Amino acid sequence: MNIPFLDLSAAYRELQPEIDKAVARSLASGHYIGGPEVAAFEDEFATYCGATQAVGVANGLDALHLALRAMDVGPGDEVIVPSHTYIATWLAVSQCGATPVPVEPDARTYNMDPNRIEEVITSRTKVILPVHLYGQPANMDPILVIARKHGLRVLEDGAQAHGARYKGKRLGAHGDVVAWSFYPGKNLGAMGDGGAITTNNVELAERIRVLRNYGSRVKYTNDVQGYNSRLDPLQAAILRVKLAHLDEWNARRSTMAAHYQKGLVDSGLILPFVTDGVDPAWHLYVVQSPQRDALLKKMGETGIGVLIHYPIPPHLQRAYTSAGYSKGQFPIAEKIANQCLSLPIGPHLSAAGVAAVLAACKTAI
């Protein structure tokens, strides 16, 4: 049995009539930048996230970058980021000319450990940037308490967590701004690139609206040196269709995760740990094993699509050589990178597929 890590064409097949209709409507509208589809998606996504404002942008990295710019992050500033994350979180900070300051994760949840934040705060710290990694909400309450105490902003990287809840409330406006990616493989994925920010802060939202459009509020009048980072109307039309199915598709992921949790309980693998009070979006189902590389190889040979998120932590990437980090400096992130393995999960994985993954895991270990 061949099980792909994620079947994106199956997602299209399920919604094909609706998506084709939305694309045709968008093409016929004559609006190829901005326009009604983008505005409607922004409204619907803000409402879904429990935020008053949503601003569509070109991708998730830009959402992070423009949010930091709107918070006036620039050269000399420091932004606290997780040591264990996708590199985009760090790159957004570096693109502002600011310095990413890593904090190790809680080894069980993989998310930024609030107990380690205060020790790295300096007079240059401006923003705390937690990531809701793998779809599990970061521990927001203590992070917000620390931010308030030190006068810092909080930008959340929600790229992997559309629809996840923290203490009953959907992610979208716990911190000052949430940055979202609609990369095709995300829980809410476009059929190309896309991104957005959500917030309850009208002023920050307005700044991001200006920054995404050449720094212009009125055509041919430029208030700041902005960017071209707009959400494509075709993608907005597709995202409107997919948003209406997000909760149902997340529920399927959740059922799969429950099967994995139960089926692998005695496997010897380290399984995802879900803290009280959060409802993860189960973007990824990540296990750990000291024999990860052997497991990866055997699963591959059985035809099971498995991946590593992520094999090299940002501080050890060549892209950050100039920052002068060394091996062993962030041991928790490095250990996760060496031991983690993501099993297939997604709204179009069948029950037979889940059973095949479980069987393959048990023979491989």
Ligand SMILES: *Cc1c(COP(=O)(O)O)cnc(C)c1O
């Ligand atoms: C996907 C992702 C991003 C970047 O999103 P793009 O749309 O690909 O630019 C940022 N942060 C995290 C944690 C991601 O998973």
